[in-house]
Amino acid sequence: MKKVVFFTDENKIGNALDNFNLRGFANKKIPFKLHMGEKDNKYFPKKETVKKVVMALKERKIKPFLFDTTVSYQGIRHTKKGYYELIEIHGFSKKNIGCDVIIDDKGSPVKIEDRDYEVVEHLYKSSHIFAFSHVKGHIATGFGGAIKNFGMGGVTKETKRKMHHGSRPVFQKDKCTYCGVCAEVCPFNAITINENTWNQNMNKCFGCGICIENCKNQGLIHKDADIQFVLACAAKACLQDKNVIYFNDVNRIARGCDCDPEAGPIICPDIGYLVSDDPVAIDKASLDLIYDVKPGIFEKINKVSPFKQIKFSEEIGLGSSSYQLIEL
Ligand code: SF4
Numbered sequence: 001m002k003k004v005v006f007f008t009d010e011n012k013i014g015n016a017l018d019n020f021n022l023r024g025f026a027n028k029k030i031p032f033k034l035h036m037g038e039k040d041n042k043y044f045p046k047k048e049t050v051k052k053v054v055m056a057l058k059e060r061k062i063k064p065f066l067f068d069t070t071v072s073y074q075g076i077r078h079t080k081k082g083y084y085e086l087i088e089i090h091g092f093s094k095k096n097i098g099c100d101v102i103i104d105d106k107g108s109p110v111k112i113e114d115r116d117y118e119v120v121e122h123l124y125k126s127s128h129i130f131a132f133s134h135v136k137g138h139i140a141t142g143f144g145g146a147i148k149n150f151g152m153g154g155v156t157k158e159t160k161r162k163m164h165h166g167s168r169p170v171f172q173k174d175k176c177t178y179c180g181v182c183a184e185v186c187p188f189n190a191i192t193i194n195e196n197t198w199n200q201n202m203n204k205c206f207g208c209g210i211c212i213e214n215c216k217n218q219g220l221i222h223k224d225a226d227i228q229f230v231l232a233c234a235a236k237a238c239l240q241d242k243n244v245i246y247f248n249d250v251n252r253i254a255r256g257c258d259c260d261p262e263a264g265p266i267i268c269p270d271i272g273y274l275v276s277d278d279p280v281a282i283d284k285a286s287l288d289l290i291y292d293v294k295p296g297i298f299e300k301i302n303k304v305s306p307f308k309q310i311k312f313s314e315e316i317g318l319g320s321s322s323y324q325l326i327e328l
């Protein structure tokens with residue numbers, strides 16, 4: 001059966017929400033999962049839009065609190081204290097938005113496809129969740145939407161680190177032709193090739209897997225698994241058996257993620273807003289709408305297909321890529 005995805009503008013967000021059964025959400029404190037941007041990033045969600053969505057939920061007797069997790073890399077969001085400072089800088093304070101803001105980094109283990117993921121407590125313990133996902137490009141996964149909001153944003157720092165480390169390359173000497181493609185595509189210059197030697201600087205490697213994706217000779221394999229596969233699994237760890245409404249902000253679509261201080265340029269005109277109860281359907285619809293205007297854009301700029309996360313998510317039962325788009 002096709003999943004319904006509503007396509008709307010900022011003035012009809014409430015109308016879109018009213019198409020879902022919100023009875024179970026009413027009178028509950030629910031996490032409003034939101035990536036609140038990185039220092040110096042220019043494209044993260046607008047506080048005015050977040051406030052509008054929060055107000056629409058409150059008008060329906062839902063009690064949201066903005067929620068996110070700390071990150072594994074060094075930076076202001078590495079600690080809860082730093083993230084709370086950034087929240088003030090980016091204007092997501094309780095005073096501005098009208099609801100509490102909570103940052104969490106303690107987790108509980110959930111096993112998916114034989115791997116352990118630590119889901120942060122506020123998601124783990126919630127039966128109902130609201131997801132606000134800004135859609136944009138991503139250096140490792142091609143693009144980021146609802147699946148990525150949870151697959152990376154809903155787990156602990158330790159799980160984030162493990163996911164990245166597991167998608168680092170392992171060199172296969174007997175297959176390598178020393179063509180140099182992996183070194184060319186590595187965004188962090190972590191690979192060097194001289195004559196018949198292949199070297200990797202582990203300190204520079206981010207575990208994006210782009211080198212593996214672009215080697216046509218099976219000269220590189222993942223240490224554990226493709227990052228888009230573990231991303232789908234981690235999202236399922238956060239979301240399985242939960243009641244979730246997903247809201248995708250398909251505007252300010254930059255090359256890179258909201259965690260990248262140099263995420264620009266904008267690579268597609270603004271599209272609008274999508275609402276659904278299926279994370280795979282809403283991400284597939286977001287990608288299709290972007291590709292209608294800019295075919296193949298994420299493969300071109302990030303050298304990886306964003307559709308892999310859709311395929312993996314569907315295969316492990318996170319949701320359906322088959323959808324019906326209804327314009328409001
Ligand atoms: S892209 Fe593959 S074949 Fe080419 S140098 Fe890298 S590992 Fe070797």
Ligand code: SF4
Pocket residue numbers: 167168169185186187188189190191200204205206207208209210211212
């Ligand atoms: S995984 Fe990413 S950062 Fe690491 S070597 Fe490959 S392309 Fe470079």
